[in-house]
Amino acid sequence: MEMVKRPLPAGFQKVSGDDNTEEYFINMGPQHPATHGVLRLVLRLDGETVRECVPHLGYIHRGIEKQAESETYLQYVHLTDRMDYLTSHMNNHSVCMAIEKAVGIGVPDRAEYIRVMVLELNRISSHLMMFGCFGGDLGAQTALLYGFKEREVITDIFDELCGARLTMNYFRPGGVANDIPDTFIARVKKVIVDVERTLEEFDRLITGNVIIQERSRGIGILTREDAIAYGCTGCVLRASGVPYDLRKDDPYSIYDRLDFDVPTKQNGDSFDRYVIHIDEIRQSIRILQQCIEQIPEGPYRSKEKPSYRLPAGSYYAATETAKGIFGTYVVAEKGDKPWRIHSRSPNFANLSPIGKMVKGHMIADVVTVITTLDILIPDIDR
């Protein structure tokens, strides 16, 4: 049958030399289950091969930064939960650090230990979710459920600790909202044992699986230069061979007292980006074990205040979340409300090289790349 040829839209040139094929566009998302939220990718395809991929954003823009201008600093903390909700403790931490820096509040030792333990638990839970999604998106539904199952135990700890499972609002300038319950340490110990066992299972179930390896090795390679140029951070950067981790390179809180490694991989492909998450869980467990031994007695918060007034000026604090560097930039004028707050979200920068990464791969590989970039759309749009 004769193929009906349609002219390409203005400005587009046919790339492939084959006259029997036709290039076409397809919208992946915004309601596609594999794009992890409302991300819309416009794909230019030749057959099943991706020629171009352009992400379109803004489907879940809530104006959090603008909203922040009409809320006090204390009230703003709970809004950051809703950016990257898988790492909400870490976002809270970044805001609190900026306020502490500006007002000059110290944080008691016990509070720092509680913070770090909670942060590392949060990191593990986020990485477990990434593991689950990675398996699920590549067709291993069992992995999806296993990832969530282990994460549930950690979520339950948070539930007991601060009363919420996702939007914690637990950090306060100068410490944390309430002391840890008596059962906390025992439960963390149990989680460590559980997660270590689960990681072995994961290795048997997914990491060693030939199908998974074939689908992820060499897919979506991000070179070291590109990773730096696009401002990628976190696991995405480290999988491309740059050992940069704020916890080591610009230590905040008590990370300089703790002994842990920064796992780095060299290939920058999807498989490396996956494996690095598993390695990081192991390092987080090491941190947790040290914290359990060292946690001192004492107050969990320095003197409480109903509102914080920052001296005029601008302040920046950054934390290494499970996804990358989350920074909070506060411009303060007089009063208890910020003049402007900007958040540097890791997911936005991590998503930006996707056009380069999926070029020349199949549609199914786009899914692999998205899931190993470990992006979360509400954090991109804010």
Added chain:
Amino acid sequence: MAAPVILDTYFKRTVLGALGLLKGMSVTLGYFFRPSRILTEQYPENRKTLKLHPAFRGEVIMPHDENGDHKCTGCTLCEKACPNATISVLNTKNIAGKKVLGKYIYRIDQCTLCGLCIEACPFDAIHMGNGFEHARTQRDGFDLILNKKEGRG
């Protein structure tokens, strides 16, 4: 010469793939014999036995004692602490001309359950309750009045 090599790798990959699958299956099979690691909550069947952590933030409540009194003085600190105007404290005057709490309005559809109001209250008059089934089929009915009677007990 090329054909056997391709066949060889193809064969190898197939066998390895099948082995990997079986290895993975052994993990899943293990769960059949270890039901102790099952975490699933059979909600809503287990509604009666469902236990939440006491700290769970489900809704703002104002506990009343056996006489039907509450501790709220109508100081409006919680109203000021709330990020999204969920709480309105409407005060009135009692017979002695003293300012007392009239109505404590709590709009649950607006609440983000952040818990800042609880922290702000100096009299421990409001708490976070465990109730979480707030779904309704109609829009009205979300404005709750938390105090049972006017004034402070």
